[in-house]
Amino acid sequence: MNGTVGASGLILNEPLLWEKGRKGRRGMSMVESGVPPAPIDAGLCDEGPDFPDLSEIDVIRHYTRLSQWNFGIDSGMYPLGSCTMKYNPKINERMAATPEIACAHPMLDDASSQGVLRIMFELQQFLAVITGMDAVSLQPSAGAQGELAGMLIFAAWFRSRGEKRTKILIPDTAHGTNPASAALCGFTPVPLKSGDDGRLAVETVAALMDGETAGIMLTNPNTLGIFESNIRAIAEAVHARGGLVYGDGANMNAIMGIADPRKCGVDVLHLNLHKTFSTPHGGGGPGAGPVCVVQALEQFLPAPRVIRDDSGYRLADGGPSSIGRLHAFHGNFSVLVRAWSYIRSMGPEDLKKASQLAVLNANYVKERLKGTLHLPYDQPSLHECVFSDQFQHDHGIRTLDMAKRLIDYGYHPPTVYFPLVVPGAIMIEPTETECRDDLDQFVEAFKAVVQEAADTPDLLLQAPVRAKLRRLDETRAARHPCLCG
Amino acid sequence: MRYLPHTPEEIAEMLAVVGKGSLDELFTSIPADCRFAGSIPVPEALTEWQLNDLMREISGSMTIEPQHSVLVGAGRYQHHIPEIVRSLAGRSEFLTSYTPYQPEMAQGTLQGIFEYQTLTARLLGLDVANASLYDGASALAEALLMGLRVVKKSRRVAISRAVHPHYREVVASYLRPTGYEIIELPFGPDGRTDLSPLAGVDGLAAVALQSPNFFGAMEDLEQAATAIHASGALLVAGFTEPMAFGLYKNPGRCGADIACGEGQSLGLPVSFGGAALGMFACREEFVRNMPGRLVGETVDLEGRRGYVLTLSTREQHIRREKATSNICSNQGLCAMTAAIFMASLGGGGLRQTARCNYDLSEYLKNGLIAAGAVPVFSGPTFNEFALRFAGDFTPVRERLKGKGIVAGIELGKYYPDYTGCWLFCVTEKATKTILDTVISEVRG
Amino acid sequence: MKELSELEFPETVRYTEDHEWAAVDGETVRIGVSDYAQDQLGDIVYVEMPEVGDIFEKGDEFGTLESVKAVSEIYMPVGGEVVAVNEALIDTPEMINQDPYGAWIVEIRPNDAGEYEELMSAEDYLDMLRG
Incomplete structure (x- = not known):
């Protein structure tokens, strides 16, 4: 492993919060009210929660040590397919933390809130023109809630037309959230098989699309990184039977300024701002999943949205057709500010270039690893590529073992075992913010792991050995859940 | 562009490796009729320095500045946030x-989320908490859907009209396509929910109350729990201000089966309502019906303590259309922030801060009553309360704004019957001087 | 995962295409999952069971088996009323991995004895697995 980025440093142990501290310590300044204590009904009161009492330095060391057990994009390459772990610009953090923005109260009038409303208004417009759609709601808090919004819009559309549709078509390459979101809205998912070329065929869709089917949910480019080149004909087949087309825009980062979802025939599309527009994933969130629609569906969007008139920017309530609110206020506003800041920093040319370079990087890695790893769909692909562990089976090595060994080399593993259409999938998405040197180093590391799989498979079966912990017992965690200390 | 590391030479070399003549050739799988026409119509790129200037212009158009005293809550609360919370939560390994x-x-x-789950369970007085949901409003909708899964053959839920109006709208959005019925419960002159319309209602899964409720009033959760459990339904205790549980009995102690609400008060900036934090806890017997992610304790190959995501078979990526929720992400960094805040505050600090909120709030309430205002409701409150004034309060509020104080919001927009009533919020950030200014302005 | 030759298929029970087994025990029938099913699923971490008194038709889903990353529905080999569930599986679901034919899941009083007779013998089941 000489010359690789993976090395072990001094990692410090740290107990759980409540295993340290001492009653009476404080980690923050306390305020004296300066007014006399007011009487209170003791019967309603309690002694308060059993939290540990810690000093400021106790808290600082605790979380600093925890953070050092974590790997982020700022630490190194994070080629998780379908997750788009691109660099999260620091200036975006500063924009979101601007004091006047961070203290904006959402229950005050529009006149007090012109600045934050302007950011929302501009972002609505930017997302509309990037996707080719007519109208945007920023309210959904994450991609899955954006999908839910989309399915609620489907349900509302058919309700408004007095139609009862109960099914929805979902390809086998879809994200798991698709069927769950559809089911919440009363649609039974009908699975669609993609073809041997990793694409959906028009005939497959046309055969199942009937008057009881609300439409189709599809991801384009799909989770194999392949552009659904039949999409226009598929959309026509769906529209011909009165259905709607939902586009999961999770992979918009591959096609900004290159493909136009509107022209593809998409009626509703959600975006993941934490993927395409560089906002940080925060170890699981907050995300943002704006939903974009064509004009005929605008009336159904979640409300309120921001409009602009002679008096400036203001929040407009939805009409009677709106699916209503999905968030107490306006979604994860501070995430919206970061995405706005990214788009303002990139401009039209670099947004397009980001997509081009994301695709170049993925194709470069695919080309350099093909032969080393099995490539089940050797098709032109865009921002990500999917390999499998088939070549390693003879050595008793599986995808998981290679993934764990990559950790020792200093890389976050790719997405594994997804999409489900590829057994033992290894899904690599380098993103545009990795340079060629780093891609080369990653490829060499992966090749070294594959060589070890043949020569010294035990190294992989035992991996990781350089992380703070070895492999964790997930069976034990699930059999006897300990969720609370 | 500084985020894109490729030099023109590298691009050329890489294209040669993949056998393409140009960047455009990478996209030949996209049919011509799906192509984007022209350049994306967004403004030209800004340098970092130009972006800073633009933000200065935008923030300058905000009329409420950080030094203003905002005596408004109604779902978002201005509390002190110590610098260590900002500094630690901003560490890039977390971010x-x-x-x-x-x-x-x-x-x-x-480990950080396991600690968050534990502190949340302790704060809310329940056995288990999840790794967080989007916000308090969607958490309430998820809680009611969970109630419908837990209580067999149920088809109705009830929700108090004293729950935040926006939360009720979100619940309605989530439940509309399911066909389940939502019963709205009125509130009495004490500002507390009246459960009497539930007599004789069958098929009831859950009853949602909020305490402190939208008017700041503490519901009598203990009595409600007894009545609701007798009907076979679950008590869902919502909240928008968790700071209250430093002083008042927590939902679990009062008999709630599920407690859920907004955690913004715990170290997150108001930030126009987001990023938010949906806190969610329940009794252990319901854990397999819970929405959202869970972190559990286990050991590694060498027997050392460690943590993993667990019970994932409830979730969408495995159970697909039969999942307990479609939620995929949580509000990870917001949950981590809240845990850092709770750790900084400690048990003693939370009690002291909660008490400070209560005392200051009572001081303003009593001062305004002495100045002629009338409380709209008679029940006990925490840091928010509603008042009616003899004359029009609007000009007084305008004068206060000139003195850097934003005093209250009017209730008529949300409850037309209460037009002319004002909802105030006082946290530990308010000082006696500020409250005295409000009182004397009202006294005139 | 094991080869078929390493798995056990006793002739004292009958099998379904969905890999459940059924065994007559006096008036009642005990139901579990085959060695093949437990091997495919891997470490079982949770068993979701019906309640005593629940009534099912042949082929109805009556519960689920969960491993860390998969959920598998289990279906009634014969119709009837549940008279007992194996409470021991609540705390020790791994019994199904260790002893699939000892670790019964539910016991039912069948509606129609003929349904049992229609189930596969060990030999037929093995033929089906061999494809």
């Missing part, structure tokens, strides 16, 4: 990591 799918590389996030 720029993904969902902890590879636990060996994410023990920081995982």
Whole structure:
């Protein structure tokens, strides 16, 4: 492993919060009210929660040590397919933390809130023109809630037309959230098989699309990184039977300024701002999943949205057709500010270039690893590529073992075992913010792991050995859940 | 562009490796009729310095500045946030990591969320808490859907009209396509929910109350729990101000089966309502019906304590259309922030801060009553309360704004019957001087 | 995962295409999952079971088996009323991995004895697995 980025440093142990501290310590300044204590009904009161009492330095060391057990994009390459772990610009953090923005109260009038409303208004417009759609709601808090919004819009559309549709078509390459979101809205998912070329065929869709089917949910480019080149004909087949087309825009980062979802025939599309527009994933969130629609569906969007008139920017309530609110206020506003800041920093040319370079990087890695790893769909692909562990089976090595060994080399593993259409999938998405040197180093590391799989498979079966912990017992965690200390 | 590392030479070399003549050739799989026409119509790129200037212009158009005293709550609360919370939660190892799918590389996030779950369960007085949901409003909708899964053959839920109006709208959005019925419960002159319309209602899954409720009033959750359990339904205790549980009995102690609400008060900026934090806890027997992610304790190959995502078979990526929720992400960094805040505050600090909120709030309430205002409701409150004034309060509020104080919001927009009534919020950030200014302005 | 030759298929029970087994025990029938099913699923971490008194038709889903990353529905080999569930599986679901034919899941009083007779013998089941 000489010359690789993976090395072990001094990692410090740290107990759980409540295993340290001492009653009476404080980690923050306390305020004296300066007014006399007011009487209170003791019967309603309690002694308060059993939290540990810690000093400021106790808290600082605790979380600093925890953070050092974590790997982020700022630490190194994070080629998780379908997750788009691109660099999260620091200036975006500063924009979101601007004091006047961070203290904006959402229950005050529009006149007090012109600045934050302007950011929302501009972002609505930017997302509309990037996707080719007519109208945007920023309210959904994450991609899955954006999908839910989309399915609620489907349900509302058919309700408004007095139609009862109960099914929805979902390809086998879809994200798991698709069927769950559809089911919440009363649609039974009908699975669609993609073809041997990793694409959906028009005939497959046309055969199942009937008057009881609300439409189709599809991801384009799909989770194999392949552009659904039949999409226009598929959309026509769906529209011909009165259905709607939902586009999961999770992979918009591959096609900004290159493909136009509107022209593809998409009626509703959600975006993941934490993927395409560089906002940080925060170890699981907050995300943002704006939903974009064509004009005929605008009336159904979640409300309120921001409009602009002679008096400036203001929040407009939805009409009677709106699916209503999905968030107490306006979604994860501070995430919206970061995405706005990214788009303002990139401009039209670099947004397009980001997509081009994301695709170049993925194709470069695919080309350099093909032969080393099995490539089940050797098709032109865009921002990500999917390999499998088939070549390693003879050595008793599986995808998981290679993934764990990559950790020792200093890389976050790719997405594994997804999409489900590829057994033992290894899904690599380098993103545009990795340079060629780093891609080369990653490829060499992966090749070294594959060589070890043949020569010294035990190294992989035992991996990781350089992380703070070895492999964790997930069976034990699930059999006897300990969720609370 | 500084985020894109490729030099023209590298691009050329890489294209040669993949056998393409140009960047455009990478996209030949996209049919011509699906192509984007022209350049994306967004404004030209700004330098970092130009962006700073633009933000200065935008923030300058905000009429409420950080030094203003905002005596408004109604779902978002201005509390002191210590610098260590901002500094630690901003560490890039937390900020720029993904969902902890590879636990060996994410023990920081995982232990941090396990601690968040534990502190949340203790704060709310219940057995288990999840890794968080989007916000208090969607958490309430998820809680009611969970109630409908837990209580067999149920088809109705009830929700108090004293629950935040926006939360009720979100619940309606989530439940509309399901066909389940929502019963709205009125509130009495004490500002507390009247459960009497539930007599004789069958098929009831859950009853949602909020305490402190939208008017700041503490519901009598203990009495409600007894009545609701007698009907076979679950008590869902919502909240928008968790700081109250430093002083008042927590939902679990009062008999709630599920407690859920907004955690913004715990170290997150108001930030126009987001990023938010949906806190969610329940009794252990319901854990397999819970929505959202869970972190659990286990050991590694060498027997050392560690943490993993667990009970994932409830979730969408495995159970697909039969999942307990479609939720995929949580509000990871917001949950971590709240845990850091709770750790900084400690049990004693939370009690002291909660008490400070109560005392200051009572001081303003009593001062305004002495100045002629009338309380709209008679029940006990925490840091918010509603008042009616003899004359029009609007000009008084305008004068206060000139003195850097934003005093209250009017209730008529949300409850037309209460037009002319004002809802105030006082936290530990308010000082006696500020409250005296409000009182004397009202006295005139 | 094991080869078929390493798995056990006793002739004292009958099998379904969905890999459940059924065994007559006096008036009642005990139901579990085959060695093949437990091997495919891997470490079982949770068993979701019906309640005593629940009534099912042949082929109805009556519960689920969960491993860390998969959920598998289990279906009634014969119709009837549940008279007992194996409470021991609540705390020790791994019994199904260790002893699939000892670890019964539910016991039912069948509606129609003929349904049992229609189930596969060990030999037929093995033929089906061999494809």
